[in-house]
Amino acid sequence: MSDLLSDLTPPQRQAVTTTEGPLLVLAAAGSGKTRVITRRIAYLIEMGVPPWSICALTFTNKAAGEMRDRVEHLLLGEQRTERDERRIRGLTVLTFHALCARLLRRFAAISGLPGLKPDFAIYDAADQTTAVKSVINDLNLSTKNWPVASVRAAISHAKNELKDATTYAASASDFAAKQVARIYAGYEQALRRANAIDFDDLLLLTARMLRTNAEVRNLCRDRWSYLMIDEYQDTNHAQFVIASTLAGEPSEKPNICVVGDADQAIYSWRGADISNILEFEERFPDAVVITLGENFRSTAPILKAADTLIKHNVRRKDKPLFTSRAGGQRPRVILCSNERHESELVVNWFRSLSQEGLPWREMAVFYRTNALSRVMEDALRTGGIPYTIARGTAFYEREEVKHALAYLRVVANPADDVCLERIINTPARGIGKTSLVRIADVASASGCPMLEVMRRIEAVAGLTPRAVAAVQRFVAMIDGWTGAGAFLGADVPSSLHELVERVICESGLEKHYESQASTSGLSSDADRLDNLAELVSSAKDFEDEFDAVSDPAAEMVFSDDGPSVDTPPLLSMLRAYLESIALVADADAVDPEQGTVTLMTLHAAKGLEFGAVAIIGLEQGLLPHSRANESPDDLEEERRLAFVGITRAMSQLTLTSARYRTIRGLTERMIPSVFLEELGPTVNISDQSGDAFEQDSGSWRWPTTRASPASPSSLSDPAPQRFGSPPTSGAAADFPVGCTVRHPQFGLGQVISVQGGSNARAQVKFRQVGVKTLVLEFARLKRVHDAT
DNA sequence: GGCTAAAGGCTTTTT
DNA sequence: GCCTTTAGCC
Numbered sequence: 001m002s003d004l005l006s007d008l009t010p011p012q013r014q015a016v017t018t019t020e021g022p023l024l025v026l027a028a029a030g031s032g033k034t035r036v037i038t039r040r041i042a043y044l045i046e047m048g049v050p051p052w053s054i055c056a057l058t059f060t061n062k063a064a065g066e067m068r069d070r071v072e073h074l075l076l077g078e079q080r081t082e083r084d085e086r087r088i089r090g091l092t093v094l095t096f097h098a099l100c101a102r103l104l105r106r107f108a109a110i111s112g113l114p115g116l117k118p119d120f121a122i123y124d125a126a127d128q129t130t131a132v133k134s135v136i137n138d139l140n141l142s143t144k145n146w147p148v149a150s151v152r153a154a155i156s157h158a159k160n161e162l163k164d165a166t167t168y169a170a171s172a173s174d175f176a177a178k179q180v181a182r183i184y185a186g187y188e189q190a191l192r193r194a195n196a197i198d199f200d201d202l203l204l205l206t207a208r209m210l211r212t213n214a215e216v217r218n219l220c221r222d223r224w225s226y227l228m229i230d231e232y233q234d235t236n237h238a239q240f241v242i243a244s245t246l247a248g249e250p251s252e253k254p255n256i257c258v259v260g261d262a263d264q265a266i267y268s269w270r271g272a273d274i275s276n277i278l279e280f281e282e283r284f285p286d287a288v289v290i291t292l293g294e295n296f297r298s299t300a301p302i303l304k305a306a307d308t309l310i311k312h313n314v315r316r317k318d319k320p321l322f323t324s325r326a327g328g329q330r331p332r333v334i335l336c337s338n339e340r341h342e343s344e345l346v347v348n349w350f351r352s353l354s355q356e357g358l359p360w361r362e363m364a365v366f367y368r369t370n371a372l373s374r375v376m377e378d379a380l381r382t383g384g385i386p387y388t389i390a391r392g393t394a395f396y397e398r399e400e401v402k403h404a405l406a407y408l409r410v411v412a413n414p415a416d417d418v419c420l421e422r423i424i425n426t427p428a429r430g431i432g433k434t435s436l437v438r439i440a441d442v443a444s445a446s447g448c449p450m451l452e453v454m455r456r457i458e459a460v461a462g463l464t465p466r467a468v469a470a471v472q473r474f475v476a477m478i479d480g481w482t483g484a485g486a487f488l489g490a491d492v493p494s495s496l497h498e499l500v501e502r503v504i505c506e507s508g509l510e511k512h513y514e515s516q517a518s519t520s521g522l523s524s525d526a527d528r529l530d531n532l533a534e535l536v537s538s539a540k541d542f543e544d545e546f547d548a549v550s551d552p553a554a555e556m557v558f559s560d561d562g563p564s565v566d567t568p569p570l571l572s573m574l575r576a577y578l579e580s581i582a583l584v585a586d587a588d589a590v591d592p593e594q595g596t597v598t599l600m601t602l603h604a605a606k607g608l609e610f611g612a613v614a615i616i617g618l619e620q621g622l623l624p625h626s627r628a629n630e631s632p633d634d635l636e637e638e639r640r641l642a643f644v645g646i647t648r649a650m651s652q653l654t655l656t657s658a659r660y661r662t663i664r665g666l667t668e669r670m671i672p673s674v675f676l677e678e679l680g681p682t683v684n685i686s687d688q689s690g691d692a693f694e695q696d697s698g699s700w701r702w703p704t705t706r707a708s709p710a711s712p713s714s715l716s717d718p719a720p721q722r723f724g725s726p727p728t729s730g731a732a733a734d735f736p737v738g739c740t741v742r743h744p745q746f747g748l749g750q751v752i753s754v755q756g757g758s759n760a761r762a763q764v765k766f767r768q769v770g771v772k773t774l775v776l777e778f779a780r781l782k783r784v785h786d787a788t
Numbered sequence: 789g790g791c792t793a794a795a796g797g798c799t800t801t802t803t
Numbered sequence: 804g805c806c807t808t809t810a811g812c813c
Contacts, residue, residue, distance in 0.1 A: 096803075125803095269800080270801085585802070664798080
């Protein structure tokens with residue numbers, strides 16, 4: 001027991017040993033958060049708490065897997081025996097979404113959710129888009145006026161707030177909201193018909209089930225008496241409801257421990273709400289609050305930079321960030337000419353670090369958007385540096401893999417119309433658009449799945465005999481794999497990977513890509529065949545692990561009387577396989593064992609650490625992102641994102657900013673990120689962007705002394721003139737926040753914020769074109785003194 | 789019905 | 804720049 005506590009700081013120890021009652025741990029970046037949670041679980045078990053009564057929730061599978069490994073390691077050591085294994089039997093460490101999927105499957109039957117069967121499919125973003133799109137079409141609306149992406153976002157947002165279609169419709173006041181409500185309702189119908197739920201439903205339906213169904217609620221509360229939640233700052237309302245309902249009544253002082261850092265909240269766009277941290281103390285007034293402030297990860301100069309940056313956030317509780325790691329280099333900022341130059345600089349830096357003995361796996365590149373990875377990749381590849389991109393979902397998003405998976409999903413859930421439409425004529429088998437529309441019409445008229453209609457295809461009017469025969473062959477093919485749904489008989493595949501193999505072969509997918517590869521000779525078509533083969537081996541791997549799970553009770557949330565008694569083993573394995581694919585996250589692909597440089601988005605970087613970090617693309621419009629400048633809150637979230645990136649670095653940090661960047665085929669002049677300026681003298685700046693721009697290089701130098709830290713009103717005040725440069729006609733002072741301005745192209749607008757010194761920028765909300773960031777010096781803005 | 793080529797549109801971040 | 808949709812041909 002003393003082993004578990006001896007190397008902890010006093011506050012860490014307090015967090016580990018405060019096992020009873022509600023506990024809020026405010027853990028600064030690098031303060032040993034994961035360590036505290038894993039120690040706490042191990043400590044509880046050492047204290048005699050049964051492992052099956054402990055539940056820890058995370059946001060990614062990788063975090064969950066790591067947490068489980070570390071607890072095992074703490075309790076069992078290297079060589080473990082059968083008897084040791086029992087000490088952690090039944091311990092629940094899952095992502096929110098995985099827990100919800102299991103609870104819903106287990107309790108679908110008694111949850112009172114209409115039409116939801118335990119074998120439901122989980123729709124990912126692409127499936128959602130397809131479904132929403134077809135609903136919009138069915139309602140005779142145009143996707144021109146009702147862009148699928150924004151409708152989907154609106155629905156998703158509503159679900160995160162636990163608003164179902166009916167509630168949403170009731171609160172819809174304007175025309176647009178009413179139309180979205182109609183689409184929402186249609187989308188829900190489509191999901192129910194397909195026996196499917198989307199990502200947001202996982203949370204929404206679980207929250208609702210726990211709230212309304214006392215039986216389920218009590219079963220869960222009886223099962224878990226210790227609840228722990230990681231990255232609490234990124235929980236949304238639905239997750240808050242799930243967590244607090246699982247925990248129990250506040251009056252009973254339940255053992256719920258949440259760990260988070262408001263400065264690392266980067267998912268507000270997904271409905272995450274920092275106020276959940278505040279709400280926690282409201283809901284559990286007896287909560288003990290522990291602050292972990294000491295950083296054990298980064299050197300002092302890196303921490304200083306991070307602290308300086310995050311202090312610009314007004315909406316935050318200031319808390320000290322400190323380290324006892326003295327020494328270390330100041331972070332570098334490199335201004336480069338374009339994205340190619342940028343990636344070369346990073347490659348050269350990595351190579352020199354490698355020569356100094358730093359292993360590749362200790363290096364990482366972070367960027368705001370995935371699109372930035374491509375150029376970086378090219379440079380690493382030509383530079384001969386091994387790298388991995390943290391995109392766990394990328395493989396499953398490939399066309400050929402999606403096709404194969406769609407076949408499998410129809411096998412697992414014959415009602416899945418989205419998948420059926422995807423595969424019905426892929427590869428081409430003579431069931432064209434006309435036939436498809438006929439079948440879809442009959443299906444929606446009769447409210448039954450398309451595959452059902454296809455079984456009675458003779459009854460569908462207006463099809464050519466050829467189409468009828470093709471449909472019959474298609475149905476027979478599916479039935480051949482499933483033994484007509486019984487999964488019995490000699491002709492039915494006996495294992496998961498055999499099923500996958502047969503699907504790829506008998507569906508004609510393999511032949512389809514083979515012939516494409518031979519006619520086109522493109523390597524991409526050969527890649528597709530490789531990927532299909534890869535899918536088979538991934539199924540094989542899953543199978544082996546599934547069989548090897550020594551403790552099924554650890555995998556099942558409630559093993560006693562699950563609904564799986566009469567489910568054929570192959571079918572339940574297939575469903576588990578598909579579910580594991582549906583719930584992979586990009587960050588899951590990070591594997592430090594690989595010995596390669598890691599490339600990832602800033603979002604995926606949360607929770608990780610690297611010896612040397614490069615953050616690229618520190619430019620206005622990219623970081624902060626242009627789509628996130630509607631409000632000061634958005635800008636603060638972007639700043640937190642930069643903060644998360646900076647605090648991942650243990651000893652070396654480089655930030656790059658390109659003057660020109662080609663985005664979507666267009667080369668644009670970029671403005672260095674306002675964050676670079678905010679970092680002030682905590683970073684060393686070197687301008688390597690070349691001579692061509694010497695004439696305006698004055699605007700690229702940042703002050704050697706910092707302006708006073710942001711005051712609460714600083715966002716709405718014009719920035720002070722810091723550099724002693726002569727005031728120009730475009731000086732910030734001429735455009736106070738709130739004033740009305742005219743731009744030669746964009747027309748009339750209102751200034752929402754102004755930042756900066758020598759090249760001051762203003763965010764202006766234009767009536768015609770929305771919010772734009774403009775450099776005052778160049779923008780030729782005119783102030784309009786309107787009478788109103 | 790199936791294929792190709794051209795035009796159009798659109799991109800933050802993710803479980 | 805890439806992906807999706809559409810028009811036009813076989």
